[in-house]
Amino acid sequence: MxxxxxxxxxxxxxxxxxxxxxxxxxxxxxxxxxxxxxxxxSYNNVKSIYAxxxxxxxxxxxxxxxxxxxxxxxxxxxxxxxxxxxxEQIPHRFNELESFTCKNQTRIYYxxxxxxxxxxxxxxxxxxxxxxxxxxxxxxxxxSLALFFEKTFNKEAQVPLSDARKVAKGVAxxxxxxMAWEYSSE
Numbered sequence: 001m002x003x004x005x006x007x008x009x010x011x012x013x014x015x016x017x018x019x020x021x022x023x024x025x026x027x028x029x030x031x032x033x034x035x036x037x038x039x040x041x042s043y044n045n046v047k048s049i050y051a052x053x054x055x056x057x058x059x060x061x062x063x064x065x066x067x068x069x070x071x072x073x074x075x076x077x078x079x080x081x082x083x084x085x086x087x088e089q090i091p092h093r094f095n096e097l098e099s100f101t102c103k104n105q106t107r108i109y110y111x112x113x114x115x116x117x118x119x120x121x122x123x124x125x126x127x128x129x130x131x132x133x134x135x136x137x138x139x140x141x142x143x144s145l146a147l148f149f150e151k152t153f154n155k156e157a158q159v160p161l162s163d164a165r166k167v168a169k170g171v172a173x174x175x176x177x178x179m180a181w182e183y184s185s186e
Contacts, residue, residue, distance in 0.1 A: 004144045008123060008132035012049065012056055019046045021137035022058075023145070023175070026123055027130050027152065028087070034106070034158040035074055037090055038067035038149075041121060042114075042179035055124040055132075062121040063114040063179045066090040067149075067171060068097070069157040072105035081109070091115065098170065102163035108153065110171050114178040129156075146172035 003016075008024060011017050021044060028037040047059040068081055068090050081090045081097070090109075097109040126132050133148075135141055149168035153159040159167070 002138060003136060004138060004141070005133050005135045005148070008056065008134045009125065011134045012051065017046075017049060017134060018136060020044050021181070022046070023135040023137065023141065023179070024123055024132065025135065025145075025148070026126070026132045027156070029129050029156055030087070031128065033074070034069065034071040034156070035088060036067075036069040036152075036157040037088070038069075038152075039090075040065040040067070040175060040179070041117070041123070042175070042181070043121075044181040052122075055122050057120055057122045059120050061119065062117040063181075064117055064121070065111045065114050065175060065179060066092060067111075068109040069153060069159065070107045070109070071158070072107075077107070098174070100163070100167050100170070102167075103160045104158070104163075106157065106159050106163075108159065108163075108167045110167075110174060111178070112174075142172045142176050145175060 024041045026039045041062045041064050043058055043060050043062045045060055049056055049058050070077055080093050082092055096112055098112055100108045123132050146168045149171050150164045153164035154161050
């Protein structure tokens with residue numbers, strides 16, 4: 001059975017990163033609450049990948065999609081996500097995000113459209129409980145992404161399971177439609 005996903009930095013060290021159809025997910029969890037941010041990047045046609053002290057830089061274009069999980073008791077919930085402090089920030093206004101309110105009043109936001117990153121992008125090395133994962137482009141990759149987000153929303157961000165499942169399916173579908181490359185068979 002082929003490997004569906006792997007820690008990004010392990011995959012790099014094993015020379016197992018895809019040059020075509022790569023999908024990366026990075027997480028950024030708050031140490032003091034269930035506030036969570038995710039960055040999803042799809043890329044294709046890599047020219048080079050090199051490691052630095054801070055992370056991995058990919059010499060290629062990337063499409064980025066952001067996810068924000070905001071617990072009910074988050075004090076700055078009225079503040080636009082792009083102006084929040086750097087550890088709580090994603091580069092969007094509320095009107096650029098899909099929004100879902102969970103049974104426990106947690107709000108999950110995700111990008112309506114992918115943001116293009118031209119030339120290169122860097123994935124920061126995870127710290128603490130954060131992670132960076134590469135998903136391999138296999139026939140069931142979008143199902144794997146949905147299951148992954150369902151579990152992390154539920155376990156890490158304390159989203160009720162039924163809500164986590166529903167939003168994870170929506171996120172996986174958004175990734176399918178917004179992050180494909182024109183000449184791919186997706």
